[in-house]
Amino acid sequence: MARLAGVGDVRPEPTVVRLLADRQPGVALASHWRPTSPIGFTPAAHPVADSHAAPDHGLMTAAFNLERWLSIPPLPRSRRAKPPGAGQLTTALTPHTIIRGRSLCAKDDTMPERAYLPGTSIELCNPAIPQGQIRFCLFDFDGTLSLIREGWQDVMVPMMVEVLSGTPRAESREALFGVVRDYVDRLTGKQTIYQMLQLVEEVKKRGGTPKDALAYKHDYLALLWERIQHRVADLKAGRAQPDEYLVAGSVKLLTGLRDRGVTLYLASGTDMPCVLDEAEALGLTGYFDGGIYGALDNWESFSKRMLIQDLVQRFQLRGPQFLTFGDGFVEIENCKEVGGIAVGVASDEARRSGVDEWKRNRLIGAGADMIIPDFREADALLGYLFP
Numbered sequence: 306m307a308r309l310a311g312v313g314d315v316r317p318e319p320t321v322v323r324l325l326a327d328r329q330p331g332v333a334l335a336s337h338w339r340p341t342s343p344i345g346f347t348p349a350a351h352p353v354a355d356s357h358a359a360p361d362h363g364l365m366t367a368a369f370n371l372e373r374w375l376s377i378p379p380l381p382r383s384r385r386a387k388p389p390g391a392g393q394l395t396t397a398l399t400p401h402t403i404i405r406g407r408s409l410c411a412k413d414d415t416m417p418e419r420a421y422l423p424g425t426s427i428e429l430c431n432p433a434i435p436q437g438q439i440r441f442c443l444f445d446f447d448g449t450l451s452l453i454r455e456g457w458q459d460v461m462v463p464m465m466v467e468v469l470s471g472t473p474r475a476e477s478r479e480a481l482f483g484v485v486r487d488y489v490d491r492l493t494g495k496q497t498i499y500q501m502l503q504l505v506e507e508v509k510k511r512g513g514t515p516k517d518a519l520a521y522k523h524d525y526l527a528l529l530w531e532r533i534q535h536r537v538a539d540l541k542a543g544r545a546q547p548d549e550y551l552v553a554g555s556v557k558l559l560t561g562l563r564d565r566g567v568t569l570y571l572a573s574g575t576d577m578p579c580v581l582d583e584a585e586a587l588g589l590t591g592y593f594d595g596g597i598y599g600a601l602d603n604w605e606s607f608s609k610r611m612l613i614q615d616l617v618q619r620f621q622l623r624g625p626q627f628l629t630f631g632d633g634f635v636e637i638e639n640c641k642e643v644g645g646i647a648v649g650v651a652s653d654e655a656r657r658s659g660v661d662e663w664k665r666n667r668l669i670g671a672g673a674d675m676i677i678p679d680f681r682e683a684d685a686l687l688g689y690l691f692p
């Protein structure tokens with residue numbers, strides 16, 4: 306097979322499968338769900354031509370996964386039209402056409418070369434980054450600095466699929482995985498409660514009676530805690546070293562920023578007591594002279610956006626004076642809203658090395674100015690930002 310197109314974690318609508326097979330000889334379909342795969346499915350070359358998913362939903366999810374599989378950066382949310390319907394998707398699958406405004410063939414033919422700082426894996430997405438003005442820097446926590454919660458998606462997504470599959474109008478489990486992964490990804494970086502509020506809506510849509518969002522959040526945190534409690538305990542007891550649960554080079558970067566007089570903030574969508582506890586276990590607390598912020602029970606009283614807006618107003622900041630590091634859509638988008646410099650940390654949390662292509666594309670879609678896999682090249686990064 307010359308190329309492989311993933312239709313991912315739903316059974317695609319049969320018409321789409323036939324169109325693909327007819328128009329794109331040499332394209333194999335992959336539709337074998339494997340929850341542990343970072344892109345959500347195994348690229349096994351076996352066409353699947355049946356569907357139990359509602360056509361519209363199946364098409365939306367298929368489009369979403371095609372973007373992933375073909376490494377097509379999603380459009381920024383502000384420019385995104387409604388999810389594609391049948392007409393758009395089938396059009397997208399001809400050889401030179403468009404899915405959500407991006408050419409499917411661009412990967413092979415026309416996509417611009419990626420630009421890197423010479424001799425590094427630091428990708429420059431914006432060639433005109435203002436340099437030398439940074440005074441304040443905000444870090445996301447999970448996935449950006451801390452790996453303690455690595456794998457949280459593998460807890461949250463199956464839990465939500467379980468809840469939704471118990472509703473009266475539930476789709477197949479494969480289809481539900483697609484729905485859940487979509488909104489979980491979209492809301493990553495916001496407080497966890499937002500993912501739970503979406504779950505409440507999804508239960509209602511399918512004719513079910515949801516629990517309170519906070520109750521779902523507690524269920525999720527209890528499950529997650531089973532997975533990560535030994536990590537925190539090992540760190541506190543000295544059985545594990547902070548380096549084992551830090552994105553590589555974190556301390557070097559934090560030290561370098563402090564040495565340059567930058568005030569550092571840590572802001573997480575994880576609950577405040579956990580962020581404080583885990584930052585302390587990783588030996589990071591002392592770096593954040595600006596403060597450490599996490600989700601509060603009164604969830605409307607804190608957000609990364611509120612913190613950033615407050616900093617800009619309080620210190621009368623101009624955009625280039627503000628820098629953000631994050632691996633989630635939300636913090637990058639929030640940073641760009643105030644004209645700051647956004648560095649996307651496309652960390653591959655499981656392999657602990659290299660760029661996670663899915664994160665990279667999402668972060669570029671959110672407006673990231675640079676993409677880095679981790680902080681191993683902190684010296685080069687700092688040398689560029691502080692010439």
Ligand SMILES: [Mg+2]
Pocket residue numbers: 445446447448449494631632633
């Ligand atoms: Mg994160």
